[in-house]
Amino acid sequence: MKLFTQHPASVGESYGEHFGVATRFGLRMIGGGLAALVHGVLPFAFQTTGSRTIAALHAEMVAKRADTAQVNTVEFVI
Incomplete structure (x- = not known):
């Protein structure tokens, strides 16, 4: 059971x-x-759909972690 709960609990x-x-x-x-x-x-x-998707997902993950230092690390456009 720990295999299914350890990572979710860590986030x-x-x-x-x-x-x-x-x-x-x-x-x-x-x-x-x-x-x-x-x-x-x-x-x-x-x-811009690919790069917007990446940026939005990254921003959502960073906001969840409250790690604002990484918000601008996606600097490329697909």
């Missing part, structure tokens, strides 16, 4: 909460990744 979440957050993050990463793949083929489409 202040229950197993169920962590499952929801991780699933939502994963789906958003898939969406951003798919947009970046389409952008590779059609450069006029989804010009």
Whole structure:
């Protein structure tokens, strides 16, 4: 049971909460990744979707940790 609860507890979440957050993050990463793949083929489409997705997820993680020193570390555009 410890394998399922140790990490979620280390970030202040229950197993169920962590499952929801991780699933939502994963789906958003898939969406951003798919947009970046389409952008590779059609450069006029989804010009900032990949980088906006990365920046939003990073900001959300940093805010959760209250680690504002890392907020501006995503400095590239896909």
